[in-house]
Amino acid sequence: MINTKPTILLVDDSQVNLEILKDSLSKYITISALNGDTAIELALSREKPDLILLDIIMPGMDGFEVCKILKSNEVTRDIPVIFITGQNDMDSIIKGFESGAVDFITKPFNILELKARVKTQVAIKMARDQNKRLIQKIGAINKKLTDSIEYAKKIQTASLPKKSELDRLLPEYFVMLKPRDIVSGDFYWVSEVRGKVIIVAADCTGHGVPGAIMSMFGVAYLHEIINDKGETEPAKILDRLREIVIQSLQQDEKSEIKDGMDISIVTIDKEKNELQFAGAFNPIILIRNDFLNIYPADHMPVAYGEVDRSFRNHTINYQNGDCLYMYSDGYASQFGGPNDKKLMQKGFRQLIMDHHNLPMDEQKIQFENFLTTWKGSTDQIDDILLIGIRL
Known part of the structure; x- marks a missing residue:
């Protein structure tokens, strides 16, 4: 004793x-x-x-x-x-x-x-x-949890498209993904079906582990809908994904779990110089001849919501040299600057306009440098995803 x-x-x-x-x-x-x-x-x-x-x-x-x-x-x-x-x-x-x-x-x-x-x-x-x-015990528990989440990050990273695949499918491009925590609720996904390239930029509810679980869920079902079933129309992809989320999470007006995804999906048909777009809250930006065009998304999530209708499909004819941007709301929502305020969509779009003529890899550097300076010592408040493609 x-x-x-x-x-x-x-x-x-x-x-x-x-x-x-x-x-x-x-x-x-x-x-x-x-x-x-x-x-x-x-x-x-x-x-x-x-x-x-x-x-x-x-x-x-x-x-x-x-x-x-x-x-x-x-x-x-x-x-x-x-x-x-x-x-x-x-x-x-x-x-x-x-x-x-x-x-x-x-x-x-x-x-x-x-x-x-x-x-x-x-x-x-x-x-x-x-x-x-107690501190030592908490430290040991924290290390064990952190080690588990670090390993989860490896799994999540492995589920994202490989650079070699992106290089094969996309023209000049960049991808900027910055998790707020170790793992991310934001994710991107790219595939090719019958000569068409489908690009997805998604922002799952929450961040950290809950967001990462939802992101893995999204990747798995996008693979099923697009690669296995062969669907390429963005609106139909979103409609089917929303059905799966609602059914799988047993969502209704009384359910406690209302988690879902805000997503933009673009399908590029290189033969027709045409892209199709559909979005759940997340719009896209297309810049042509130094003019910024915003293509709005539907104001309903990929989850159970107050609005229950099909997503709208937009068809856009593009020209060589157009710049396409897909993103989550994390960049624009970041606090910082001299007054510690959010950048907001207006500031974010101006930033894109200021740098869109640069090569895509240089644009990524500029966006990362600006974010670092803007944020300063302020904590990152959300996952950040930004994809730029020169068509």
Whole structure:
């Protein structure tokens, strides 16, 4: 059985004083030393004390030196030291506190005062030790969770399109994905069906682990709808995905889980120089001849909502050199700047206009640099996704 009584180390060159202290502190476990060397040795032992009562005037090392040595050692620095001594002049008291003591008891001591002061310091030490154990326990749990989430990030990253696949399917492009936490609720997805390239930019409800779970859900069902079933029309893809989300999460007007996705989907037909677009809250931007066009999304999510109708499909004829941007709301929602305000959609669109003539890889650098400067020391508040493609 583990003994939970606090241990007090008594250090005095008088055996009589040690016996008096032991009798006075009989409710605690006490160990004793007649000199500084023995005191340090006992303090460094495996069963180190919880409190030290230390005399000042002793042969060899005095109490001040012993205290300094204890406080300079990582193993013993947290053990509180109370000087119990006849040296009660102001210089000795100041020197004692400067050496690291927490309290002073003057000889001849009052037993009730001694017990009260010891009780207080022991209680503080026990509380501090308990906090330290809790912090260590929380740290261990946090590390285990973080390691699990880091591994989940590897799985999530593996589910995203490979760069080689993007290079094959897309012309000049960039992808900027910045999770707020380790894993992301924003994701992108690209595939090719019957010569048409389908591009998806999605923002799942939440971020972190809940958002990442929903993103994996979305990737799996996009694969089924597009690759397995062969659907290429963006609106029909969204209609089917919404049906699956509602059915799978058992959503209705009474359900607690209303999670879903805001998505923009573009299908590019290179032979016709035509793209189709449908969006759930997330619009797209197309820049042609230095003019920015916004193609609005439907104001309903890929989830159960107040509006229940089919998504609208937009057909757009594009020209070579047009710039297409697909994105989540994370970039525009980021706080920062001199007034610590959101960038907002107006600022975000102006940023796109300022840089759209640059090569796509340079645009990505500009967007990342601006975000870093804009954000400054402010925390990132949401996942961020931005895709740029020069058609």
